[in-house]
Amino acid sequence: MAGELVIRGGLVVDGTGSEPFRADVAISGDTIVAIGLDLPVAGDEIDATGCIVTPGFIDLHTHYDGQAIWSDRLDPSSGHGVTTTVIGNCGVGFAPCRAENRDQLVDLMQGVEDIPGIVMADGLTWEWESFPDYLNALERRPRDANILAYVPHSALRVYAMGERALRREPATPGDIETMQRLIREAMDAGAAGFATSRQFIHRTGHGELIPSYDSGEGELSALITAMEDRRRVFQIVLDVPRLGWEEELAMLRRVVGDSDRPTMFSFAQGVDSDAWRIALARVHEANADGQNIRPQIFPRPIGIILGHRLTANPFTDRPTFKRLPMDFASRIAMLRKPEIRAAILAEQDDADGNPLRMMASDFERIFPLRADANYEPDPQDSVAAQAGRRGISVEEVAYDLLLEDNGEAMLLAAVGNYANGHLDHVREMLDDPTCVIGLGDGGAHYGLICDASFPSFVLAHWGRDRTRGTMPLPQLVKALSADTAAAIGITDRGTIKPGLKADINIIEFDALRLHKPKIVHDLPAGGMRLTQDADGYRATLVNGAVIRREGQSTAARPGTLIRMGR
Structure with missing residues (x-):
């Protein structure tokens, strides 16, 4: 069958985990119609010689709830081969x-997600x-990538309970009945599931715990039950490390009950390795x-980025630093003065030790x-190791490093997944x-995190460059596409197969x-926001249209709202 578009001569890594094979891929409209050699074409071709051809990647945990309203690009994700994203995570939206x-709700998102x-x-x-109204608003807007949405618990609680939710009062039977009705309406409209958070780090912009934080187990069970027998996902952020994995997973098992409800929770190695x-x-x-x-894992250190242009650095809350001018050039000039350096290094933070500040100080x-x-x-490149070799304080090393590159330097604080100074344990999780x-x-x-680039890291680091051992490319592509599609319940994309949607990457591996x-x-x-580029993406297609070519966005905006059950 002749395709309106043929991807010619690439090495197809089809997402099933099978060995790669040389083939053309023919597309008509938004659908893959044929895979084989020397396929006829009725329109355009893309030369994939020297490239791998993969399914589009799916990121199950994003927060494009706002960006999907004000922007037609889901960047950085779409720049790293992600063709489908899921929003509403952590129960905020x-x-x-x-x-x-x-x-x-703005205060919630500002505090929890640093927007x-x-x-x-x-x-x-x-x-x-209503939530169905919000889905309609998403559907009306053109964008480069596809999107699915969870119903966020904190927003749901505020809608049903008002100020009582903000005070984190227990839900009454009437409140729970209202929330159940709203969840059923959202599921009817195509919501991907229901999301919540019990994480004590998740705070409002004013530092208060979020409305969903200590919701009772009965409330959670009732809201999960409201999704009925539809295969929609329950997503949760557990209260670890404040509580232990044993305690929180026992709670999770109780609220899910005897059902086989698809359930995902954020998972990483903490300080206890x-x-x-x-x-x-x-x-x-x-x-x-x-x-x-299903534990939802991250394939590299979970970290925050520190810098003078960013949300945080180790000196953000020191009195002298807080008095510096806001103008960046003037601030950097002041920071270079010996007397300012000495004053900042001699001071202590003038704010309480919240988790963010603690993360920015684990040198x-x-x-x-x-x-x-x-x-x-290498652990020997850490700020602490450098300080030990030089015989100076960790604060002095951090101070000087942040002034490199005309004050534009960045530090990576590896908050999770790096207790051992390597990623061997992540390999075990990936397997x-x-x-x-x-x-x-x-x-x-x-201004704090730029982790949406992880698909490029997975392919380049785990599939090619890692000195401590790489992983098979078919396994990695499957983990980024077919496995994630199955986890969220998508059946019309995730592998390269005739009849499925043409969400495809062409990558010079x-x-x-x-x-x-x-x-x-x-x-x-x-x-301001952080973003991250990658070389090697020859083209990315969403629903059969090229949204990126040679690392640059095109004018095409074929992304759709995926309504589950429709």
Whole structure:
């Protein structure tokens, strides 16, 4: 069959885990129609010689809830081969919402996901109240990639309970009945599932715990039950490390009950380097008992980026630093003065030790983030190790490193997945069939995190460059596409197969390389965000249209809202 578009001569890594094979891929409209050699073409061709041809990647954990309203690009994700994203994670979002509660939901997103309030104030149109209304608003807008949406628990609670939700009062039977009705309406409209968070680090912009934080087990069970027998996902962020994995996973098993409800939770190695093994064993036990619980893992260190242009650095809360001019050039000039340096280094933070500040001060796990974007750095390159060799304080080393590159230098604080100074344990997670890759967090933490580039890292680092051992490319592509599609319940994409949607990447695998994150100012109200480029992407297609070519965005905006059950 002649395709309107043929991808010619590439090495197809089809997402099934099978060995790659040389073939053409023919596309008509938004659908793959044929795979084979020397396929006829009725329109355009893309030369894939020297490239791998993969399914589009799916990121199960993003926060494009706002960006999908004010922008037609889901960047950085779409620049790294991601063709489908899931929003509403962590139980925060913008629907359902009454007009009088808009400021509270903005405050929630500002605190939990580090999105400046002024950006949301300028960018959100608020043409919705109900969750189905919000889905309609998403559907009306063109964008480069596909999107699915969870119902966010905190927004749901505020809609049903008002100020009582903000005070985290227990839900009454009437409140629960209202939330169940709203969840059923959302499922009817195509929601991908229901998401919540119990994480004590998740705070509002004013530092308060979020509405979903200590919701009762009865409430969670009732809201899960409201999804009925539809195969929609329950996503949760557990309260670890404040509580242990054993305690939180036991709670998770209770609220899910006897059902095989698809359930995903964020999972990583913490400071206790081996606790994750016990947690994974408990997941295996749960699944052997008929439950369907999937740890959602990140394939490199879970970290934050520190710098003078960014949200945080180790000196953010020191009195002298806080008095420096806001103008960047003037601030850097002041920081170079010996007397300012001495004053800052002699001071203590003048704010309480919140988790963010603690993360920015664990110098054994803070590393320079240079042009090569090394996400498995040698422990000997840490700030603490450098300080030990030089016989000076860790603060002095960090101070000087941050002034490199005219003050534009960045440090990577490896908060999770790096207790041992390497990623061998992540290899074990990647090999575990219950674990699924996610946690790119695109659309959030604009001045703190740039993890949406992880698919490029997975292919280049785990598939080619890692000195401690690589992984088979077919396994990695499957983990980024077919496995993630199955986890969220998508059946019309995720592999390269006739009859499926033509979400496809064409990648010069040998040339694939991540760049250091960079700052751009393209948010509403001139807001700043981190993004990250990669070399090697010859083209990315969404629903049969080329959205990126040679690393540059095209004018095509074929992304759709995927409504589950329709």
